Structures are given as structure tokens and as C-alpha cells.
Amino acid sequence: MSSTYQPLQPATLVRNAQGLPCSPRYDDVYHPAPGDGIAQSRRVFLAGNGLPGRWAGRETFTVCETGFGLGLNFLALWQAWRDDPARPRRLHMLSVEAHPFSRDDLVTLLRECVPDDLQSCAQALLAQWPPLLPGLHRLEFEGGNVTLTLGLGLAESVVPQWDARADAYFLDGFAPAGNPQMWTPALLRALSDLSAPDATLATWCSVGAVRRALDEVGFAVTRREGEAGKRHVTVGVRKPEAGAGARAQAVFAGAHEAVIVGGGPAGAGVAQSLALRGWRVTVVDEAAAAAGMTHAGHLAAACTPLIARDDNLRARLSRAGSRRALARWQDLPETGAPRVCGTVQLARDAGRAADLAGTLAVLAFPSSWVRAVSQEEAGALAGVPVRRGGIFFAEGMLVRPQGLVAGLLATPGVRRLAARVARVTRSGPQWRVIDETGQVLAEAPVLVLANAAAAPALLRTVTGNEAAWPSLAGMHRLAGEVAHVPADALAGGPRCVVGGEGYLLPGVDGLCVAGSTYVHGAERAERSAEGRDTAIGKALGLVDLPLAGDPGAGGWAGWRAVLPGRLPAIGEVPGAAGLWLATGYASRGFCWSALAGDLVGARLMGEPIPLERDLQAALGPR
The missing domain is CATH 3.40.50.150 (Vaccinia Virus protein VP39)
Incomplete structure (x- = not known):
């Protein structure tokens, strides 16, 4: 410890x-x-x-x-x-x-x-x-x-x-x-x-x-x-001779205008944060041009914190991120607001259950936020029989990605542009994003690259030095899919998120999301019979239910942008004033989205930063 x-x-x-x-x-x-x-x-x-x-x-x-x-x-x-x-x-x-x-x-x-x-x-x-x-x-x-x-x-x-x-x-x-x-x-x-x-x-x-x-x-x-x-x-x-303190925060002095490349959870989270602070924001989103909306067809996802016996960086960040998400999103329209249903996180085995209970004893977190639950208690919370006990997070959330992202981008002050950015340049105090024909799509004194695994390539058009950012150079795309299973085939589905080796989510529009797969080296993110079987198999390993009737063939496939260490890169790029990154969210994009937005927004507005310095350092461009 x-x-x-x-x-x-x-x-x-x-x-x-x-x-x-x-x-x-x-x-x-x-x-x-x-x-x-x-x-x-x-x-x-x-x-x-x-x-x-x-x-x-x-x-x-x-x-x-x-x-x-x-x-x-x-x-x-x-x-x-x-x-x-x-x-x-x-x-x-x-x-x-x-x-x-x-x-x-x-x-x-x-x-x-x-x-x-x-x-x-x-x-x-x-x-x-x-x-x-x-x-x-x-x-x-x-x-x-x-x-x-x-x-x-x-x-x-x-x-x-x-x-x-x-x-x-x-x-x-x-x-x-x-x-x-x-x-x-x-x-x-x-x-x-x-x-x-x-x-x-x-x-x-x-x-x-x-x-x-x-x-x-x-x-x-x-x-x-x-x-x-x-x-x-x-x-x-x-004292006049003392001047500003050694760690006194600097204040951004430019116009309150920003361009964000990428309209998924990363870009939308930053866009909402800046717009709520009175900024004019242009979101340039290639996915909007290709498919209408990032996460189109992604029915539901979970946002659940982690715990660790030593309360390490990842655990602290996930706690901060999930709490900011709840605070930021709870007042969105119904189609975008999260459902605070709780999460039952099942232990892998009896030994792991004892470890979790020991971790909770060391952390001494309030039981109203997280507590150990037996198999019977977990089943009662979920409303369906489960295979093991574990822990229960009362603030675990179900989010509907498409509605959430749309709600964030609908914040007054946000303008959305469907286009692909080929390169980035600087002209005086302005950052410009340029398409493949050389046309300037938008410009502003602040530019945020929030376009997942495509961010390092755009960063190279500015710095030309990949060696300066070894983690970003090591970013890779990881494909995955989830299955949409009729809730009736799972006794109505769980009342809360059930997680462990995979997950099963409460029903949305009569369908439960079961997930997920991790496909290394894929050329395309696509659904497959094999992937669907894997996702459903993981869900059935959590709940003690037979699959009744035809599970159908619905689902969704997408990409994760993963950095070494699986922590995102969020912060201003050193040596490039006004250029920011918000990328590499991996499998926890909805836990990082609101927190990252507030990190960027608070820094630009000279507010107290709602995250500790050591956690900021762990997330900085690297």
C-alpha cells in the first residue's frame, strides 16, 4: 500500500x-x-x-x-x-x-x-x-x-x-x-x-x-x-518585492474563441466546457461528414470509477472524472442526461472478493458511495441473479452516447462543421485548420486536437518532431464491438450496470448492451458473428440467466484510441501556446470527457484547476 x-x-x-x-x-x-x-x-x-x-x-x-x-x-x-x-x-x-x-x-x-x-x-x-x-x-x-x-x-x-x-x-x-x-x-x-x-x-x-x-x-x-x-x-x-508566487497560475489573454478538431466525447466535452464559460467554439468533425454523428448507433455505455488499495493515479482520476461527468451532465435534456442506476462490479473469484473487501477497509470510503456486496445483495441490486458478489458503486451511470454527444454539442455557443482536417498551421496568434484542398476551415487563438488516434498526425504537421512525444507516437487504434440483446431475452435485463469480465447494461429502448471485444490489428471496426458471441458470452458470465429466444443480430462497432499506460493526453502542448490535446481516452471516454473539458476551460479562464497537480502531470502531452 x-x-x-x-x-x-x-x-x-x-x-x-x-x-x-x-x-x-x-x-x-x-x-x-x-x-x-x-x-x-x-x-x-x-x-x-x-x-x-x-x-x-x-x-x-x-x-x-x-x-x-x-x-x-x-x-x-x-x-x-x-x-x-x-x-x-x-x-x-x-x-x-x-x-x-x-x-x-x-x-x-x-x-x-x-x-x-x-x-x-x-x-x-x-x-x-x-x-x-x-x-x-x-x-x-x-x-x-x-x-x-x-x-x-x-x-x-x-x-x-x-x-x-x-x-x-x-x-x-x-x-x-x-x-x-x-x-x-x-x-x-x-x-x-x-x-x-x-x-x-x-x-x-x-x-x-x-x-x-x-x-x-x-x-x-x-x-x-x-x-x-x-x-x-x-x-x-x-510585499511589492515578492511579486507573484512561484506557482501562481498564468491567465490566457487572447480572444475567447476556439476550434476543436473532433466531435466525439473528447471534443464535445471540451466544447461544452468552453461554451458554458462564454467562448465561441467551432467543432470540426470528420465523422459528421461521413456518418452524421460520432457514436451513431452506439446505444449505451457505462461510466464507473475504479478503486485501488493504494488509491493510485488511475483510481483517483477515474473518481474525479466520474464525479465531474455526473455534475456536468445531469442537467442535459433527457436524451443526453446519464441514468444514475449504480454499478455492481463483480469479483472474478472468491479470493478477489476478499481482496476487494480489504481494499474498501483500507480506503475507508463512505458506504453510500461504494460498498462490498454479497452475491445475494448484488443480485437484489441488479434485479437479476448474478454469479458472484463484489462491490456496488451507487453513482455508477449508464450513458447514451449519441444523445449525450448531441446534447453537449447543442450547448449555445458551439458551431459544428462537417469536414476533414488535413493539416494545422499557425498565422500570428491564430491557429488554422486546413482541409485537403488547402482551404482554411476555421481559425482561432486556441486549437484543441480531440480527434482520437488521428491527433498525433495533425500534431506532426505543426511540430514535425514525433520523438518529442513518445507516448503519442505509440498511440494505437483498438477495435471493439458490443451486442444489442432484447431485454426480454434476459428476463427484462438488469436494473443497474453489471460489470466484471465484460458488462451488461440496463435496457434502453428494449435492448440491453453486452460487451465488449478487443480486436488488435484490425483494419476496420466492424461487427461480426464471432464478436457478437464473445460479447454475449461475457455478459452471460456475469448474470445467472438463460438466454431466452432469439438474441437478434443488433450491435455496434467502433474504435478506441489507446496510449501506452492507458491514460489520456490532456493539456497544452509545450512550446506551442494555444495548442491543446484531448485524446487517447481508450475504453473510458465517458469518464474522461467532462473532466478534460473542465481542465481546459479552467486553465484558459484562470480558474482554480479542479484536479491535483500530480494528476495533471500524469495526463499532460507526452
Whole structure:
């Protein structure tokens, strides 16, 4: 097991003798007096950072916070943004919490602590409160104009993984005497490294060692008189000679226009993300010219995360991807929205079932998100008998690829062009895509190559140096097919996704999708009797059902673009400003689609990135 994995230790609702919520772990209260939490947030953190006045006239404003607690600082900040006619168009908060409350406890606490005029914001926060899983969770409000990127885990692990540009800091950890890890010079340095040149800070803590540490990392600090139980507070401003922090995010300064090559899950995910942020997007899609729609005829697919005992890169990425997909897609029209039916992932054998149970014990994830299930429990969840037990992911999703991709591309601001791109060139600040006749199809300051296995060839037309990208040079196409089986032939089909060595999906339009095959070295992606038998055989190895009647001959065949290591390549191409990749999604395209879109969109808009730095590095062009 990785020595770096730290299971979350959620907070429990405990009250002190005065009835205030408190932390026995740190011997401190979450707020000082009944009904005073929001008022303290305004006095200490907003006023201490010169807010709301400091954000006037800005396009975006980002706050980094240590110690989310009950979320009172976030709610006070959000209300100030709502009430200010001179507010920035977009407001972002990054916050870290090592011991988050469950949603049920937070419901109780916010009902008590939040005044009536802020209850609508509190209810919106509760509606999006994530399962208590380690990592970054992106919550969006006000049509995406207010975001909260919540890092669950120890601050010393979470903060160095943040990727942002901070305009203000709310330092709100428990007192240094009880929680010294929240005030170490190393943590304050990691925060300082995100600073904009004019960043400010505020904290109720006035301990001399903390003030000296803040001075050493580039802030001129002042101790002021406090109130309401706080003798002093500390405020600070970035020293002019300190400048921007070493890891402060750069901001794209060009026009908000993009061209995307490829209209499948990769391109459509980026297109939606940019369009939701106000960009004008042109999607150039060869498949639209040839067959009308990428994934035409692909009836259904699954989107399910992975787990690993060491919570490795692949597991963390799949968790982040499936959660972003759910958040991004749940409000699409019915034909494109995912069906959150859950996934029963069956163990290969009894030994593997024990391994899975052991993995869950180590990870300590909430059972509401994933839990071990016996063969009988798995069958009850699926609604059909299954051959083994395993684990159940409550947020497992069934997606309808054609409707989903169409829904993403229908986002206002997206234009679709049916054409084949032969090469890419640059003209000044603009990237141009050109067809086989030499005609310029579209141009923009941002170009995203999201055309699966064809992306490396287009990249070579720009760089001419395949050796610089060994993984991309090793990308290959892998054909595969699925079978469409009448649900009546499978006792109506399962109620949830059933996975293992293959998969069987709930019925869509009276048909269940059974899959899938992997055909190396194929010249064409096509259906075959042999492939159909293989797909159905895999499904029948999961469910304990006879195949009743004629299974028919329906199905779908397509390509997977696979990179060595089976992780996609998502990010800006080094040395080619404005040129991005979103390719190599392999068999998990629907798990990567929304996450990749938000990685590109957040980076271009100067938002906090909703993914840790080490995970971004694992996905970068390579």
C-alpha cells in the first residue's frame, strides 16, 4: 500500500458546555458565539481583505481558505458577491478541510448558524455537498459564476497540489496550540506560492510565530484590535518585492474563441466546457461528414470509477472524472442526461472478493458511495441473479452516447462543421485548420486536437518532431464491438450496470448492451458473428440467466484510441501556446470527457484547476 494514502477522518457533531459545535480533536470551537459565525466571517475575513471593495472592476477573483469547517466564510463571501453591483463576473474559492462533516450533520449546523437571508445559499451548498472522498471536489453556483473547489484531506497534502492564482487568503484553521499543522512555515509557503502580486490575507490568529512566518513568505503583516472574543486579528498584503508566487497560475489573454478538431466525447466535452464559460467554439468533425454523428448507433455505455488499495493515479482520476461527468451532465435534456442506476462490479473469484473487501477497509470510503456486496445483495441490486458478489458503486451511470454527444454539442455557443482536417498551421496568434484542398476551415487563438488516434498526425504537421512525444507516437487504434440483446431475452435485463469480465447494461429502448471485444490489428471496426458471441458470452458470465429466444443480430462497432499506460493526453502542448490535446481516452471516454473539458476551460479562464497537480502531470502531452 502507498505510504502517502491517508483515509479521511470525518468530523462528528459534538457540542461544548455552551452548546457550540466544537472539535474535541483540536479542543476548539467552529465559531465563537451563537448566531455570530457569519458576522465574524464578515468582520475578520472579508473586511480584513478589503472585500468587497478590492474586487471592483475585475473579471475574476479567487480566494484561498484553510479550514472550511461549516462553510460560513464561503457563504458570507457568496452573499457579499451577490449584493455588490460592482462584483467580478466570476468568484472562486479554494478551501481545504481535513475533517469534513457529513451532509446530515451539516444540515443541522447550517440550520442553526446561518441567518434566514442566507438560507437559500446554504441549501444550494447542501444540495451539492459531495460524498466524503479524498481529493478535490468542484461545486458550481450561480450558473457557474461562483465556484467552490473543496479539497478534502490534510492541508499539508492538499495545498501543495492546488493550481490557482490567489487574490486573497482566509486563514481559518483551528488555533496553533491545538492544530499546529495548519500554521507551519511549509504550509504558509505553499499558500504564498499561489499569490497574485497584490494578494492580501486575513486571519483571527495573531500568534507571533505565525506573523513572522507570513512575513518570511512575502507578506507585510499588521496586528489589529479584534472583537467578539478575539483580542487581535492579523491582516497582510503581498510585499511589492515578492511579486507573484512561484506557482501562481498564468491567465490566457487572447480572444475567447476556439476550434476543436473532433466531435466525439473528447471534443464535445471540451466544447461544452468552453461554451458554458462564454467562448465561441467551432467543432470540426470528420465523422459528421461521413456518418452524421460520432457514436451513431452506439446505444449505451457505462461510466464507473475504479478503486485501488493504494488509491493510485488511475483510481483517483477515474473518481474525479466520474464525479465531474455526473455534475456536468445531469442537467442535459433527457436524451443526453446519464441514468444514475449504480454499478455492481463483480469479483472474478472468491479470493478477489476478499481482496476487494480489504481494499474498501483500507480506503475507508463512505458506504453510500461504494460498498462490498454479497452475491445475494448484488443480485437484489441488479434485479437479476448474478454469479458472484463484489462491490456496488451507487453513482455508477449508464450513458447514451449519441444523445449525450448531441446534447453537449447543442450547448449555445458551439458551431459544428462537417469536414476533414488535413493539416494545422499557425498565422500570428491564430491557429488554422486546413482541409485537403488547402482551404482554411476555421481559425482561432486556441486549437484543441480531440480527434482520437488521428491527433498525433495533425500534431506532426505543426511540430514535425514525433520523438518529442513518445507516448503519442505509440498511440494505437483498438477495435471493439458490443451486442444489442432484447431485454426480454434476459428476463427484462438488469436494473443497474453489471460489470466484471465484460458488462451488461440496463435496457434502453428494449435492448440491453453486452460487451465488449478487443480486436488488435484490425483494419476496420466492424461487427461480426464471432464478436457478437464473445460479447454475449461475457455478459452471460456475469448474470445467472438463460438466454431466452432469439438474441437478434443488433450491435455496434467502433474504435478506441489507446496510449501506452492507458491514460489520456490532456493539456497544452509545450512550446506551442494555444495548442491543446484531448485524446487517447481508450475504453473510458465517458469518464474522461467532462473532466478534460473542465481542465481546459479552467486553465484558459484562470480558474482554480479542479484536479491535483500530480494528476495533471500524469495526463499532460507526452
